[in-house]
Amino acid sequence: MGFDIIAEHYREERDSWKVDMLLPDGRQLEMFSFPGSPQRLSFPESLGLRHLAFQTQDIDAVISHLQTRGIVCETVRVDPYTQSRFTFFQDPDGLPLELYEVTQR
Secondary structure, eight states: OOOEEEEEEEEGGGTEEEEEEEOTTSOEEEEEOOTTOOSSSSSSSOSSOOOEEEEESOHHHHHHHHHTTTOOOOOOEEOTTTOOEEEEEEOTTSOEEEEEEOOOO
16 A cells, blocks of 8 residues: 555454555555454454544543543553554444543644
8 A cells, every 4th residue: 555564463363464654645554464253343353443533642531522422432451562542332333432542742
């Protein structure tokens, strides 16, 4: 696709590859491989679009905002490669959306 690769990781526990790519405008695109996945839209990991991610500088504030509107978020986790915090919630159709916290370092 012509994007610069930021990082590439093999995740042995999932027999899966994850690649982080830099888009020309500075945003990041993550792509995953999941061998043997069923062909359906979402759960479990499957072929095709898995989810969309939205970057935030304050994940706690966004989660609080979503919760006031009755939206349930998963427990916040930490990305083992970047140490950034992230969580998932679902759109009205049940498709996963991610919040990914990027703070100034």
